[in-house]
Amino acid sequence: MKLNTKSRYAVMALADMAVFSRNNAVSLRDISLRQGISLLYLEQIFLRLKKNNVVKSVRGINGGYILVKSPKDLKISDILLALDQKVKTVGCKKESKKSCNGKSTKCITHHFWDELDIYINSFFENKKLSDLLKIERQEYK
């Protein structure tokens, strides 16, 4: 049960922006250098963040990205959602008639995993980007 790097880097990059932007756009190049994330990979990630309205872009020479919401209002779940990373610990969909094992009845553990999904998602729902910064600010210059 691992988070993929895309989600992790997204959160990392947005946290970086929250720390280093002073109301101006932050370029991916800077984020890449500070956080040690491949620039090309960041581009791919920010494409989706932009499409899902988490950031907006400024093109041209002093361009970069800007957070749409303030870190206080940006839920971590918004970030994960932008990257299709809704937590779904098992493949079995709530809606579909078919259960995970192909049978028509739900498997014996179905409800349990549902409960787990809700539990984890609520963690991400209740955390804001600003919550990360509070804790890390002392350690990180």
Add this chain to the structure above:
Amino acid sequence: MKLNTKSRYAVMALADMAVFSRNNAVSLRDISLRQGISLLYLEQIFLRLKKNNVVKSVRGINGGYILVKSPKDLKISDILLALDQKVKTVGCKKESKKSCNGKSTKCITHHFWDELDIYINSFFENKKLSDLLKIERQEYK
């Protein structure tokens, strides 16, 4: 963020045992038929459950497996642990000096993922196998 099938099938199979054993050993063949899980795959899973003392085996003709603890006392985390599925949402190890991005300092989001891991693990720590059955019993014959 998905659970692998090994862990899911393990929980499923043990729940099956809890329901269908009447103090006698339950054969993998029966579990396989009831739950629709490949027998060969179950063998692989139970090997580990046995090594980690979650079940014990009875060989020979009316053999099978028996839960070591009662469902009331068997934590879901014990099951996951037996399958090396400790929840570790990011690759970065607590102990190691190296952080996830290869730098010597921990990344800006490190603490957050730590918190998440603890949160999720506590879910598994606090759930017992018997908790699954309570809920499912009505739905499942």
Add this chain to the structure above:
DNA sequence: CAAAAACTTGACTATTTTAGTCGGGTATAT
């Protein structure tokens, strides 16, 4: 004893997912 049921074990493999890279754009400030 023989045969069948059921556990034991390591190795092997196809498929899928992940974690990126690449190439060729377009917009804009100076």
Add this chain to the structure above:
DNA sequence: ATATACCCGACTAAAATAGTCAAGTTTTTG
């Protein structure tokens, strides 16, 4: 003009996953 930085689809190497296979051993029962 030109450098900087976003834009976007397609591609790929490597790792993880989900499972199979082969070749056993042990124990019960007829």
